Amino acid sequence: MIDPKKFIIFLLLGSFFVHAQNKQLLYDFLEIPQSLLLNPGMKTKHKWHVGVPVFSGIYANAGSSGISVNDIFANDGIDINTKIRERAVFGLSRRDFFTGSFQIDVFNGGFRNPNKPQDFYSIGAYLEWDFILYWPEDLAILALDGNANQLGRRFNIGDLKTRGELVSVSHIGINKVISKELTIGVRGKLYSSILDFNSSRNSGSFVTNPGQNNILSSTLDADIELRTSGIQSINDDNTDLSDLLIKRAIFGGNLGLGLDVGFTYNLNKQTSISGSILDIGFIYHTKDVQTFTLNGAATTEGVEIVLPGDLVNTSGDFFQEIVDEIEELIPFEENDDNYISFRPTKAYGAIRYDFGEPSQNQEDCNCDYRVKDNEIYEGYLNSVGGQVYLINRPRGPQAAITAFYQRRLGKFLNVRTSYTIDSFSFTNIGLGLNLRAGPVNFYILGDNLLSYRNIPDSRYASFQLGLNIISWGNNR
Amino acid sequence: MQKIIKLLSFVMLLPIFFVGCADEQDFDQINDLEVIPTVEASLFFLETPEQLINLVTGVNFYSQTFTFTAFEEQFFADNVLEGVITYELENTTSKPLVIQVDFLDAGDNILDTENFSLVPAPTAVLTREVTYGDGGRSIDVIKMTTNIRISATNLGDNSSVSSLPSPKVVLRSSGRFKVQLVE
DSSP states (O other): OHHHHHHHHHHHHHHHHHOSSOOTTTTTTTTTTGGGGTTTTTOOOOOOEEEEETTTTEEEEEESOOOOHHHHHHOOOOOOOHHIIIIIIOOOOOTEEEEEEEEEEEEEEEOOOSOOTEEEEEEEEEEEEEEEEEHHHHHHHHHHHSSSTTTTTTTEGGOOOOOEEEEEEEEEEEEESSSEEEEEEEEEEEEEEEEEEEEOOOOEEEEEEESSSEEEEEEEEEEEEEESSSHHHHHHTTTTTTHHHHHIIIIISSSEEEEEEEEEESSSSEEEEEEEEEEEEEEESSEEEEEEEEEEEEEEEEEEETTHHHHHHHHOHHHHHHHHHHHHHHEEEEOOOOEEEEEOEEEHHHHHHEEEEOOTTTTTTTSOOOOTTOOOOOOSEEEEEEEEEEEOTTSEEEEEEEEEEEETTTTTEEEEEEEEESSSOSSEEEEEEEEETTEEEEEEEEEEEGGGGGGGOEEEEEEEEEEEEEEEEOOO | OOHHHHHHHEEEEGGGGTTTTTOOGGGGGGGOOOBBOEEEEEEEEEEHHHHHHHOOOSSSSEEEEOOOOTTHHHHHHHHHEEEEEEEEEEEEESOOOOEEEEEEEEEEEEEEEEEEEESSSSOOOOOEEEEESSSOOHOOOOOOOOOOEEEEOOSSSSSSSOOOOOOOEEEEEEEEEEEEEEE
């Protein structure tokens, strides 16, 4: 059984470390190959790249929309029970959530077609964990205060919404320059789910009312479902966990298919718009599936003995009869039916304006593959732009908007800063550095940096870093 | 434009100056966390019409022992701290009655007894609250109860009928308990 205290610490510490998968600093950061993962239709500038295995792309984030570690654990002399009551149980709403994710590149590479330089192919695989738990507002109040003196209050058990998955993703994509203005891209993905759980379509209530016969009546109306795959065998003591996880990661898990699409369109030499939709896909769960359901409605007023009718009941099993009746009306059932889960689809849209002193070798091509042989094309000195981000979540889409500024410092360093407004913060300033030493490319990106003034008070943070080998020449 | 670029550059590097600060945190506070909800529900209900009381010869017109395992559920028994059982009794018959509730353990030993003497109608509803734990009776009574016996005794005759509509004796009960979820 989960220790409630450890669970609270886990949620809050999780919120300190890592945000809802928005990689606003990486999006359209043309100098970093991994930004192609966020828009398969971005303007690729290089001839080929190979990521250093495991280190080519590491990303982690976590966030809490309504509370921070500091809110609960600050050494401020306030009783923790008061803080839990005021800041969590009665301070959060059912729209607040805890989330965390990480993504690690297993390998990542890409190359330009020597014969068709307008085509850039990419291939890779990564491991991704994504988790979200909405604050179960009414259930938290019920757990803290109980149902006493709450006559007529309907506790919403539909507040229970969560999902999480660990999945390996193998992908192959093509990025194609259609015209001087338009670049498009598409990426196919094969998902191999290592584990999955979701409980997001719950409804029902628990209410205590004055009884018709007895003093109180208690009514439970539940339609709850928890679907899992890949978890049962992990709990099995006889399972070799590392073997199991590796096997599942390499196409041995529950399989699915997905698609990323994107584009960049140059409005003029210096202005472009871009957009992408990522993870339009599903996973079909057939292995190691366990689904738990609680579905039905029942009302009880305790043991009821109404004479003379109950004189015939001499067994004295009135209580067990109630239990049996409730279990029949609200059966807790388990099945292993196959199910489909849809990936959390994400979408980006952006507008970008490049300005400042352009580098040498610029052609009227807006910094894509049509630069001169074996010369690094630097593009303009500065870029500014705005981005929007959407991710599909169990309670509907979550959105973020970002403004960014990027500057090239010499030939070796690109710096980007961003300001983002989202569910977590109105003061999210991020900073990204991309270093280039010959063919070696290293980047590190982090956001919500203002919160580092008091790290535990941060409701979310994310970082990503990576190491690649890049050839900037082209093949023409 | 140069000024704008310098300003943006400054803003861009500003976050660096904030990196690495933290208010003091005390994670040991979690050991002081207590979650003690108070839960309530009806327990048992008995209804006997006067017509039936008249039909039964002898003074003890009803006695029934029934299992009541709600209290002995492991989680509840381990974590209940205190509680109040509320009784409501209503007698609209023409007879004086005694209702007795016995709390029994697994060996049918009496742990606690509650007696209610009801005068003939018309009379008010008798309400009684019995506290267990926290200065009341031992909470162990609740923790160890596995059976409940309800006995009803007629101290009057077997022929009179109350003039009130549908004369009967009714016992209602509910429990309100504090349960320690997190300690």
